[in-house]
Structures are given as structure tokens and as C-alpha cells.
Amino acid sequence: MKKDQVAFGIDIGGTNTKIGLFDHDGKLLSYLIHPTSKTLNPEDFIDQLAQECEQILLKEFNIGLGNSRIIGVGVGAPMANYFTGSVDHAPNLGWKDVPLQEFFKKKFKTNAVIENDANLAAVGEKKWGAGKDLTDFILVTLGTGVGTGLILDGKLYRGHQALGGEGGHIIIPNENKRLCSCGGLNHLESYLSAKGIKQTITELTREEWSIEKLGHEFNSGNLKAASIINTIAQDLATGLVSMAVLLGPQAFIIGGGVSKLGDTFNQVILKKFDELVHFSLKGKVKIITANLSSDKGAIYGGAAHIIDEVFSK
Ligand SMILES: [Zn+2]
Structure with a gap:
């Protein structure tokens, strides 16, 4: 070029x-x-x-x-x-x-x-961003919906007829029963989309907080905010564990609006992830923030x- x-x-x-x-x-x-x-x-x-x-x-x-x-x-x-x-x-x-x-x-x-x-x-992070030096990673966008992009062996993996890489619709075990935008029950997206996160916040606080407020309260040591972050991180980690045991990524790269919660949020996710994941992967998978733009x-x-x-x- x-x-x-x-x-x-x-x-x-x-x-x-x-x-x-x-x-x-x-x-x-x-x-x-x-x-x-x-x-x-x-x-x-x-x-x-x-x-x-x-x-x-x-x-x-x-x-x-x-x-x-x-x-x-x-x-x-x-x-x-x-x-x-x-x-x-x-x-x-x-x-x-x-x-x-x-x-x-x-x-x-x-x-x-x-x-x-x-x-x-995922392709952008591989070429110019946080995935530049990685050969195997899963990009997770947490925005209006939850999307995943798979870079495996250095290349984008789409699956047959480009029907793969829809990690937002994997089923996570949860005592609640939430309907996903696709009509399925207890999909990762029903907990980690912007709407899903708002629902979790309302269930736990009976108040309406924005993601920005959540981040701010969490960083200032608010215990209620810490409990919300813990719940959200647990839901996300549960989904990531299933993806990780199947694909063996070096890292998850978190993008989308929710990634603005930053490194402290990543650390909570990683702690939950390492608690839940198969022993062969404990301590071996990184959780990082996308660095091109949220x-x-x-x-x-x-x-x-x-x-x-x-x-x-
Ligand atoms: Zn779904």
C-alpha cells in the first residue's frame, strides 16, 4: 500500500x-x-x-x-x-x-x-490494536448487544456460511430467567448488553444508574457498586469460560461502551474467570481492553x- x-x-x-x-x-x-x-x-x-x-x-x-x-x-x-x-x-x-x-x-x-x-x-485490533502481537484471541463487544469476533491462528474465523462467532448467544447458567433479543433464554447478551446490565443494576439497587455512574461509584469505593460489578463480572466470566475451554485463546479483548469501566473491571472479570475455568487454563488467559476506540x-x-x-x- x-x-x-x-x-x-x-x-x-x-x-x-x-x-x-x-x-x-x-x-x-x-x-x-x-x-x-x-x-x-x-x-x-x-x-x-x-x-x-x-x-x-x-x-x-x-x-x-x-x-x-x-x-x-x-x-x-x-x-x-x-x-x-x-x-x-x-x-x-x-x-x-x-x-x-x-x-x-x-x-x-x-x-x-x-x-x-x-x-x-477483531480484525482492527489484530492489525492496529491490542491484538497486534496475538495469534489467538476473542474480541467481545459489550454495547447495545454482545458480539464476539474470533481471531484463530492469526486469522478471522467465521465458521460455515459465516454462522460462527456469535458468542453473545451462548447460554449461561443463571437462577434468573431472562429473554434474549433473539428470543432465546439466558443468553450472555441478556445479561451483558447495555439493557441487560441496566436490568441487573435495577434489580440490585432499585435505582437507575448509567454505566458512567456505575464506573464512578465503583472507583470511589461504593459497596453497592462493587456488588453490581461483581454480579456483572460473574455473568460475563461464566460465558468467557465456555468460549475459552473450546478455543484456547491467549486473551479476551473487551470493547464496546462497557469497556469504559476499564482495567479495574477487567481485574474483577479475570478473578472470576480464573475461579471458574478449567485448571489447564488458570492464570493463562489475559483480559484486556480494546485499544482502538470503545x-x-x-x-x-x-x-x-x-x-x-x-x-x-
Ligand atoms: Zn440470544
Whole structure:
């Protein structure tokens, strides 16, 4: 890749769409966030994104889409399937059978790949972030939902038909019975999504605390906050233990909004993890915070992914 070349990373979420323009080194040159359109059809929405990206290129470099300095675009979207290039069904976007990769290739006049956002975040951490020196890790994003991206033997692992790596929907034993957004019972996501964590906080305190307040109270030694953190860490560690015995990762990299709780939270998770995990893995798996960005991991990953894709051919 030449030093003056650039790549786009785009993350289409249920609420917002984030756009980043990156250089060859993973430096974020330009960033835009706006609500994901619920009224435009998918093709017109991608057309709108293309026009916005053209404006960024004009402003930054005085070039347009189709210029040879643009390597391509890596796109994250719910239920995006790398192999088929399509989103078969994404209920929170109201999308069905959308040929997303084809739309991006056409409107952006360049190379395009699509993935789910957790997979992208894992690729980003591998290329430019906390997973740079690791060959085997599991990225866990704790945000609106819970996603996992698997880097095994140095590569993203998707499973047959890209149906693997959905660690948010593993079942965790719990005396409560909580319904997951997918309709399943006691999935990791029903405890560790933003909504799940809020529910735990309300159950334990009868109050409504934000994640920020929880972090603040925990760091100032509030006992109630410590008990909440313990409960959440126990739920998460229970899920991580199952993933670890199966895949043997060197580390879990925690991303998403909840990762803002930082290293003290990681230490509590690790303590619970080491208590619960099989003896062969005790003390051998690290828990670290994603270092690209707690809310922009997927756009870094989008750029990293398209650069890897284009230059590995
Ligand atoms: Zn589920």
C-alpha cells in the first residue's frame, strides 16, 4: 500500500452509522456519525453515504470516488455475511435480502467487503490494536448487544456460511430467567448488553444508574457498586469460560461502551474467570481492553479488513 492511499471503514448500526477515512497506518483522518436512515431504501441510503464520502474526499484531498488513491471500503452491518455479500435479514434495520457488497462496489466505485461489526472490530485490533502481537484471541463487544469476533491462528474465523462467532448467544447458567433479543433464554447478551446490565443494576439497587455512574461509584469505593460489578463480572466470566475451554485463546479483548469501566473491571472479570475455568487454563488467559476506540472499533476494522483483503491478493 502506498503512503498516500486511503481506505474507508463504515459501521451501519441499528441507531447510527459511523464513517471513517483512514491512512495506510490506521490513522483516522476524518470521521462522521449520523442516524441510520429508517425511511430510505438500502440502495438509496448507500447512495447517500457515497455522496457524503465524496464530500470528505474533496475536502481532504481534492479527489473524488473512483480515484486510484482509494483502496476500498470495509463495511460492518448487522447480519452481514462476508461470503454471500448480502444481509439476509436484519430486523432492526428493516432489511431483507440486501446485496450490500454489490451496492457499495457500485456506489463507491471501488473494492468492498462486508462483515458483522464484532468481526470487523477483531480484525482492527489484530492489525492496529491490542491484538497486534496475538495469534489467538476473542474480541467481545459489550454495547447495545454482545458480539464476539474470533481471531484463530492469526486469522478471522467465521465458521460455515459465516454462522460462527456469535458468542453473545451462548447460554449461561443463571437462577434468573431472562429473554434474549433473539428470543432465546439466558443468553450472555441478556445479561451483558447495555439493557441487560441496566436490568441487573435495577434489580440490585432499585435505582437507575448509567454505566458512567456505575464506573464512578465503583472507583470511589461504593459497596453497592462493587456488588453490581461483581454480579456483572460473574455473568460475563461464566460465558468467557465456555468460549475459552473450546478455543484456547491467549486473551479476551473487551470493547464496546462497557469497556469504559476499564482495567479495574477487567481485574474483577479475570478473578472470576480464573475461579471458574478449567485448571489447564488458570492464570493463562489475559483480559484486556480494546485499544482502538470503545465506540469506533468497527470502522477501524473496516479499513483494516479492506486493506488486508486487497493486498493479500
Ligand atoms: Zn440470544
